[in-house]
Amino acid sequence: MADLQFSDARADDEEIGAIDSLVGEPAVMRQGERLVRGGLSRRRASRHLLLPGLHLLQNSKGWISPGGLNYLAEVLQVPPAEAYGVASFYDLFETEEPSQPGPRHRVCVDPSCAVAGSAELILELREAGCQVHESPCLGQCDRAPAMFIQELGKPDNVPADADGLVHRQQGSPALRLLKRFGVTDPSDLDSYRSHGGYNALNLALDMGPEAVLDQLTASGLSGRGGAGFPTGRKWRSVAAATSESKHIVANADESEPGTFKDRLILENDPFAVIEAMTIAGVTTGSRHGWVYIRGEYPLATERLTRAIESARASGLLGTNIAGSNHSFDIEIRRGAGAYICGEETALFNSIEGRRGEPRNKPPFPTTSGLFGEPTVINNPETLINVLEILDRGVDEYRALGTDLSPGTKLFCVSGHVGSPGLYETPFGTPLGQLLEMAGGVTGSLQSILMGGAAGRFVGPEMLDLPLTLEDAAARDTTLGSGAITVFSTEVDMGNIVRRLAKFFRDESCGQCVPCRIGTTRQHEVLLQITDKGPDAAQRQLLDDISAVMSDASICGLGHTAASAVQSALDLGLLQADMS
């Protein structure tokens, strides 16, 4: 790498202090009196600290200043233009000095919060003189409307966290994935252990990797993020890879509007995620674990951080875990406001200190994932299923659910229901029954958004749908990430659909033409539609845009960016019912 060139902008003491605390004193680049400029290996070795460094700069100064960025980029040996490209990618980082000091209130305007009155909340805050930014889904749909506050020198804050957590289903014997919610103390390892914690890891160490992989495959577990890839096959590929270095990544960047399950898992049962990642580590021969967690989840981050520290202190992370000859440890990376970073390869780039732009697949993560090395990437819900499979055995695990969708599923029910929240139910439960569990529809049911912004709208005729992967596919809908957003007839669906289109316009990374321009054109056409619905030419254009995004985009964001819009058009949700 060539010598880097920096502008004259200098960091102030606060910024220097923040970055030095990240890399350790003295800054990594100093060896004796010499400033060491590294080659490619050093660049790779430290660049993954770029995102944490940007968080520190943002928090210490309220924005990423040219001087602060220069200092961070020099310490990590990242070209300043690239560091700026990364900083300007994320919503939670400001690259211009804020005109107005004081805390920044981010209020969610996505569907669940919109129907719960986020517009009124924004008005109220603005009238009180607060600085307000409209935000995409903050993953608090169970207590909408949601707010997230950034303030100079203070930890990021979700006011609703102070009110205590809402559990619709307290731990009960009928529950599997949620069995410890509200029962154990999430900060206490002993409490976790006294409720079955670390039993699965001991079983895994006893039976050995091959048996774990066999059980996982036999269980039929598939990924709970939406794509539904068989988890056993994923782990087996990485176990078979011969690389010296492999990784286990927990994708806790859940940003799909209407989804909040992984937040609640990390807040209520953080040790379960750590234990499951450790099992993945010893089973696949990976020593490095990473949790990439949404920047908007401060409480989950805090509890997970504490849980990792206490697992490490008890010899359950680090070298020779639980007395075995395996080593495994976990690092946390906080996202900074970018839906696209939930896409697995964008997430890898984000950890590596690059822009969160998805990579082309193949190669797949199992062969070329984080740092180009074989990687298992699963979300927390998928991971904690592994504990259930090992604890109960495959037969008991498969006793619930259907043949093609075994086990239970977490659903995030929000919008117009009596008790919005997280619900665990065996696969195959009819949609209507799930809504009853959630307190029933408040008002008269108009439509349901299945799977968030990337999902599809369905009408009341789908209440009999058994919630399984196969039934959803057969009836042309999706379970997606498990988000179920309910709309009564009081809702103007045009507003909801236009908001979803705006969401994709804002969240497209901009890398490929079909998605970068397609999401913008789709939103423009929707803004032009009258309340009679689209005319033939508008519908044709929307269909054409949908086809190119779905066919030719690089990643899943582009592939699904027209999905909800198209389903709304097919259901006639954009025609205002004037009767």
Added chain:
Amino acid sequence: MTQQDVSEVSVHINDTAVTVEQGTTLLQAARLAGVEIPTLCWAENLTPVNACRLCVVEQEGTRALIPSCSRLCEDGIRVETDSDRVRHSRRMILEFLASTNDLSQSAELQEWAESYQIDLDRYISPEKNNDEVKIEDDLFVRAYDRCVLCYKCVEACGDDAQHSFAIAIAGRGFDARVSTEYEVELPESACVYCGNCVGVCPTNALQFKVEFDLRESDEWRPEDQSTTETICSYCGVGCSLELHTQNNQIFKVTSPSDHSVTSGHLCIKGRFGWQYVHAPKYEPSKKS
């Protein structure tokens, strides 16, 4: 790679069987078979970024279309390079670009726009890229209203050629743009004025100041232009140069991208150090 390591794979491109060495991309295989596939962000002297998606083709048994510029041939696969879905995607991509950017100085894109029959009238007041042209020096200008974000300039400035890393993509989504840190002017940045970004730009968003001035003053005359090949006179490397001239005035310097010495890339001297050619001839004063 030694001869015996090379194994071959066979693919069907539009029902024609093509046998190629392992490691060949679908685009290369198609070109070997005489099949044309349009590309915008691909260049033979840069790593494929797969961003424009113009080169997508349809592979039998695969849901989404695949980028032929980077996808390697796998034995036995069948691809269609001109199916309805492929043509639709290309047409939409060309409509998207033409509705966003000024493509008037890219002959290739204009040709494709016509052959794929794009219809711009159906876009009612689309948001455009209306960036003002950046003129910061006498060497080249940056007219980002023409920029289609193909990433070529970023790659040429970075790992693929110059390793200056003066520019990167900043921002996100429709607002993504090529930028220095905090949009500082190029002379303040790490730019070394090799002009390799100008050399790879497919839409003339980056162009020599001389060319820009000729166009601005309405003196641009393609019929009076010619290209002269020569060797750079500055050092011993021997870079091949193409001098693009209009009425004997150099307005652009390039190097062939398949040239074994340059791979199309030059340094500031070869690219911009030609003013002496136009200097008034030195006449030693005669002794009287």
